[in-house]
Amino acid sequence: MPFSFDLAVTLQREARRMKRRSKRIRRRQSDICKSHEPWQEFPSDLVIEILTRLPAKSLMRLKSVSKLWSTLICSQYFTNLSSAPRIYMWLGFDKEKILVSSSSSPDLDGSFVVDQDLTISAMKGYSVSHVYRGLMCFTKGTNAQIYNSTTKKLVVLPDIEESNIIAKDHKFNKIIYHIAHDPVHDQYKVVCIVSRLKVVKLLLEHWVFTLGGGVSSRWRKIPCTCPPHSPFTRGLTINGSMYYLALVPNSIKPLFVRFDISSEKLSVLQKPEDAFWCRYYYTEIIEYDGRIAILDHADLVHDGVMDLWVREDEEKNRWSRMKRVLHPSQMNMIKTHIVHNMSLRVQGTTRNGDVILVPQHIFRIGPDQFNVLPQVTTHFYVFLYNLQKNHFRKVEIKSNRYNTKRWDVVGFDDIENLMYL
Structure with a gap:
């Protein structure tokens, strides 16, 4: 009996001691967390x-x-x-395409340096359609997937099953995917614009998918109060809105469309009336000094001239027009590298305000149709043009690993995105 009593007292003491120790450990852990x-x-x-x-x-x-x-x-x-700016290239080999990324250092030595291979097996058969804030959209027909180049996470977007246009599986369907950020709810969304020209009638649908919305996420159809149209610019997202120019049947004057990312509402804006809209292939919406601008570079290669319209006041529809003329030495640089059937494509602007111009071969195959082929040389390069300083320069893309004549610059980005898809 005494032995049993002493054992019980000892166990009770040990239990109290362990309880006090446990409390001290929890307090210490709390202090450590707070100190972090x-x-x-x-x-x-x-x-x-x-x-x-x-x-x-x-x-x-x-x-x-x-x-x-x-x-x-x-x-x-x-x-x-x-984040530091990066430029992305889509390189085509005999049987495959790869995605590489180049660090940006053109201000130091006049070149980009390929230092990352971002290709994953899930990209096989897909093409890059949009790059935005560290997120990349890959498409193959009606299929799309989003890849986070920082976290290396990939999400396959569901099919838009309720689309009346996609369901027809018509070869004249035009499908555009665009990634955008909603600053009000701090969400990333994918906007899909589906259009098809049926005789003289244009069919149009807008769909939105919220990234990171959980298993229940699905495509939502957005009511469109705008006239039927077909986008011909890549689209630019700035200050919570996506802007693009679109063609309207039987009209040479395009629509200037805005899609509010937060409210998910479409509207038609007034555009500069003195713009020469017939050359729409050479027209792109860009950001200029924090404002929306429309750039016409149709005469750049031959005459060294670009027209720029900057929206100064949205409510009063006040636009300012600027003309940029290259110096003779800069024109010689273009004529040295841009030969027959070659032109330049606008591929966004850098954080420093430089417009990225990518060389490519363009063939007209119809009144309003072009066939665009990538560059066909092992010499990788782009042009950077600062509109404010009127400074035009060639920037080489250095790589010792890849030897291909089929390459294209598919995007420019300056964001490392740590969000979970």
């Missing part, structure tokens, strides 16, 4: 400055430090600060 919160010991500006200097792989690990750190690193504000 950047605002506890260091100014938030200093923490953000340190984090922006780290590579994406390190940032992905640091997201697990605390909920606050995860929110900070995944925030749109931090994403905009932490």
Whole structure:
């Protein structure tokens, strides 16, 4: 009996001691977690400055430090600060295509350097249709998938089963996918525009898919109050809206369309009336000094002239027109590299305001139809043109690994996106 009593007392003491130790451990863990919160010991500006200097792989690990750190690193504000510009190339070989990425250093040595191969097996048979803030859209017919080039995550988008146009599986269907960001709800969305010309009637549908919306996510059809149209520009997203120019049947004047990413509403905007709209293939919407602008570069290769319309006031529909004329030395540079049947395609603008111009072969196959082929030389290069400074230059893309005559620059991006798809 005494033995049993002493054993019971000992067990009770040990239980109390373990309970006190457990409480101390929990308090210590709590203190450690609190000490990891950047605002506890260091100014938030200093923490953000340190984090922006780290590579994406390190940032992905640091997201697990605390909920606050995860929110900070995944925030749109931090994403905009932490990224370096990159240019993407879609290289075609005999039986396959690969996607490579080039670091941006043209201000230092006048070149981009290929340093990443982003090709994955799921890309086989697909083509790159859009690159936006670290997200890439790959398409094959009506199929589409989104790839995060930073986290290496891929999501296959569901079919748009309720589309009356896609269901017909007609060869004249035109399907455009565009990735955009909703700043109000901090969401990424994929906009799909489906159109088909049927005799003299144009059929049109707009669909939206929210990325990261869970298993229940599906395509939503957006009511279109605009006249039937077919987009001919890639589309530009700025300040929460996507803008594009579109053709209207039996009219040489296109529509200037805006799609509000948050409200998911379409509207037709007024455009500069003095623009020469017949050359729509050489017309592109770009960002100029934080504003929407329309660039006509049809006369660039032959005459060294570009026309630029900048929207100064949306409510009053006030546009300013500028003409840019290249210097003779710059024209000699173009004539040296741009030969018969070659032209330049606008592929976005850099963070410094340079317009990226990609050489390619263009063949007219009809009144309003063109056949565009990629560059056919092992010499990789693009042109950068700063509209504000009127500075035009050639930038080489350096790579010792790839030897192909079929290549194209498919996108420019300056974001490393850590969001989960």
